[in-house]
Amino acid sequence: MAEALRRQESLPGFPLDRRAFFDDVVLDREFRQVFKESWQLLGFASELPDPGDYLVRRLGNDSVIVARDEQGGFSVLLNSCSHRGTQLCRATFGNAAHFRCSYHGWTFANDGRLVGVPSIRSNYPKDFRKQDHDLPRARVTCYRGFIFATWSDQAPPLEEHLGDFRWYLDAMLDLAGGEWEVYGPPQRSVMKGNWKVVTDNFAGDGYHMGTTHQAAFEQGIYGDSLADGTLGKGELELIGINIGTPQGHAVRAGYVVQKGRRTLPSTVTDPAYIGYPREVWEQFTAAQTPEQVRFNSHCEVVHGVVFPNAAFLSVSHDRAIGRENDPLTKYVVWRVHNPIDARRTECTYWTLVPRQLDEDWKRRSYAFQARSQSAGGILFEMDDFENFARIDAAISGTVADTAPLDLSLGLGLGTPVPDFPGPGRAEYLTLSEHNQRAFYRRWAELMEEGTRD
Amino acid sequence: MTDAAALTARLDPTDLPYELRPFPARGARRTELDNSFAAFLTEESAALDECRYQDWLDLLDERFIYQLPVPLLREDPSLPRHSDRALLFEATKQVLAMKLGRVGLQYAWSDRPSGVMRHFLGAVRVFSAAEPDTWRVDCNVLVTWSRGRDEAVVVTAGRQDLVHCSGRGGYRLLRRRVLLDAEVATHEQLSVIF
Ligand code: FES
Numbered sequence: 150m151a152e153a154l155r156r157q158e159s160l161p162g163f164p165l166d167r168r169a170f171f172d173d174v175v176l177d178r179e180f181r182q183v184f185k186e187s188w189q190l191l192g193f194a195s196e197l198p199d200p201g202d203y204l205v206r207r208l209g210n211d212s213v214i215v216a217r218d219e220q221g222g223f224s225v226l227l228n229s230c231s232h233r234g235t236q237l238c239r240a241t242f243g244n245a246a247h248f249r250c251s252y253h254g255w256t257f258a259n260d261g262r263l264v265g266v267p268s269i270r271s272n273y274p275k276d277f278r279k280q281d282h283d284l285p286r287a288r289v290t291c292y293r294g295f296i297f298a299t300w301s302d303q304a305p306p307l308e309e310h311l312g313d314f315r316w317y318l319d320a321m322l323d324l325a326g327g328e329w330e331v332y333g334p335p336q337r338s339v340m341k342g343n344w345k346v347v348t349d350n351f352a353g354d355g356y357h358m359g360t361t362h363q364a365a366f367e368q369g370i371y372g373d374s375l376a377d378g379t380l381g382k383g384e385l386e387l388i389g390i391n392i393g394t395p396q397g398h399a400v401r402a403g404y405v406v407q408k409g410r411r412t413l414p415s416t417v418t419d420p421a422y423i424g425y426p427r428e429v430w431e432q433f434t435a436a437q438t439p440e441q442v443r444f445n446s447h448c449e450v451v452h453g454v455v456f457p458n459a460a461f462l463s464v465s466h467d468r469a470i471g472r473e474n475d476p477l478t479k480y481v482v483w484r485v486h487n488p489i490d491a492r493r494t495e496c497t498y499w500t501l502v503p504r505q506l507d508e509d510w511k512r513r514s515y516a517f518q519a520r521s522q523s524a525g526g527i528l529f530e531m532d533d534f535e536n537f538a539r540i541d542a543a544i545s546g547t548v549a550d551t552a553p554l555d556l557s558l559g560l561g562l563g564t565p566v567p568d569f570p571g572p573g574r575a576e577y578l579t580l581s582e583h584n585q586r587a588f589y590r591r592w593a594e595l596m597e598e599g600t601r602d
Numbered sequence: 603m604t605d606a607a608a609l610t611a612r613l614d615p616t617d618l619p620y621e622l623r624p625f626p627a628r629g630a631r632r633t634e635l636d637n638s639f640a641a642f643l644t645e646e647s648a649a650l651d652e653c654r655y656q657d658w659l660d661l662l663d664e665r666f667i668y669q670l671p672v673p674l675l676r677e678d679p680s681l682p683r684h685s686d687r688a689l690l691f692e693a694t695k696q697v698l699a700m701k702l703g704r705v706g707l708q709y710a711w712s713d714r715p716s717g718v719m720r721h722f723l724g725a726v727r728v729f730s731a732a733e734p735d736t737w738r739v740d741c742n743v744l745v746t747w748s749r750g751r752d753e754a755v756v757v758t759a760g761r762q763d764l765v766h767c768s769g770r771g772g773y774r775l776l777r778r779r780v781l782l783d784a785e786v787a788t789h790e791q792l793s794v795i796f
């Protein structure tokens with residue numbers, strides 16, 4: 150079917166085979182060829198402040214233990230005993246120097262070494278060597294507090310996997326002095342629908358805003374802020390820029406400009422960081438390169454995907470969902486979309502806050518995320534979930550299965566952004582599936598591997 | 603004011619909106635009040651179940667805050683089972699009014715068609731609370747929601763309310779905290795108002 154997708158890619162309209170969104174056979178191939186061969190975001194260093202801290206997360210369809218060892222490094226270990234495969238950690242997080250299996254008591258150090266085997270001397274053969282039974286360890290790289298891991302020996306180093314996206318990640322982190330922390334343990338929920346549906350939405354779907362979220366806009370949940378999909382308020386409007394990379398990553402940034410402008414100004418004289426306190430703007434500017442300032446200034450909304458299944462969103466809210474005097478406040482949320490099966494996805498949400506801002510600001514930023522776009526965000530997120538469930542409800546019939554999906558929005562219509570500060574092909578087009586095409590192109594590439602000879 | 607005094611003044615919990623204050627601890631058990639508070643909560647849930655949303659909103663104090671802390675699955679049973687910081691959802695009265703106002707909007711997709719919600723309350727217990735004229739009321743809730751054929755939700759939780767009652771028969775909800783039993787809920791379970 151991946152071949153089918155490749156063939157279709159050359160057809161007008163870039164159609165996409167529906168089977169990719171409900172078939173567990175496809176998912177099985179995705180686990181082996183997409184997930185196992187890619188770096189995936191597992192969590193954040195600030196979730197594991199002390200030696201011995203551990204979290205249980207998923208890497209593809211395997212349960213893994215993410216542990217901080219005594220030296221401060223991270224290990225990502227298969228959460229399955231080397232003896233009979235019993236799950237070692239049943240809890241989701243905790244602190245432990247050792248993991249003792251609940252079945253026969255094999256004990257593993259938090260770096261994965263098998264250190265204890267009951268009755269080893271009396272009842273195991275003489276040539277039984279503990280070191281042959283350590284827990285499988287994934288490759289781990291912690292990049293600026295983001296913990297990524299992969300099971301692949303072949304995957305290039307993380308920096309290479311991030312490719313052009315790395316510049317954008319750096320720019321988003323350097324905006325607020327570079328130091329961020331996760332606000333509390335992450336939110337999690339299970340949604341109906343294939344993992345790619347929600348991920349492609351984050352890659353670049355500005356198109357759904359006016360319809361899916363029509364009720365939210367009618368109710369004014371964004372108050373006086375400008376994140377109004379395509380149309381701004383008053384004298385201002387939003388220009389969208391799409392950046393899709395060959396690695397399948399995507400960034401879609403929306404900038405506030407004077408009404409009628411079609412392009413971004415090429416120099417920024419008065420940097421503005423929408424949703425952050427004015428008192429820190431100057432300091433924010435000083436901490437960034439001039440190119441980063443051009444990327445971050447006047448940016449009202451930015452969202453995107455780190456291939457395969459991490460997504461991020463940064464947007465602001467104000468008193469419309471807060472208290473009377475609440476100023477416009479930004480939140481930054483990072484998410485991971487893990488397939489449970491082809492038709493159900495577990496979403497994990499981390500809200501990141503700049504370390505240097507005060508507790509009031511952090512709490513407000515978190516509250517705005519929790520009220521609008523958290524797992525229980527009844528004003529916004531629910532209409533996305535509703536649509537993902539509606540896709541799942543209708544996509545898999547005999548006839549439905551034969552009708553391709555369409556990915557041609559904006560195809561050939563975007564215009565390159567001259568001297569855009571970041572790398573990659575950045576193009577102007579507020580409504581476009583440019584980024585989703587980059588995502589599915591990379592996906593198809595990995596799915597096809599081994600099918601050609 | 604000295605720095606220390608400024609700090610103490612700032613930290614006075616009664617200056618803070620409810621979402622920033624710790625949830626009130628249980629005071630003395632007040633069994634004699636159980637029936638009257640249970641009757642109030644039964645009417646309150648019925649207003650939600652019967653879609654009498656304005657009636658329901660009228661039972662909320664202007665300062666009302668509604669919170670669903672993130673459930674935590676930990677090894678040690680003596681540690682709290684819910685985060686005191688992270689939330690799956692938080693709402694003010696205004697946010698809830700927006701949510702309930704969605705039924706009147708043609709394009710509020712997740713509310714149209716609407717589902718049927720039912721609250722089942724049990725073990726309503728009243729405790730004294732530190733603030734004057736307020737009571738902490740804990741209960742068990744089972745909520746069902748159904749809509750269409752494949753959309754049936756059952757969700758169980760512990761519920762903790764802070765209720766204002768002046769003694770002249772008027773009850774107002776000041777806070778509600780919902781402690782979900784499951785560690786990871788579905789989006790449908792999370793769209794319920796407990
Ligand atoms: S399965 Fe773990 S010790 Fe036997």
Ligand SMILES: [Fe+2]
Nearest residue numbers: 357361362533
């Ligand atoms: Fe959306």
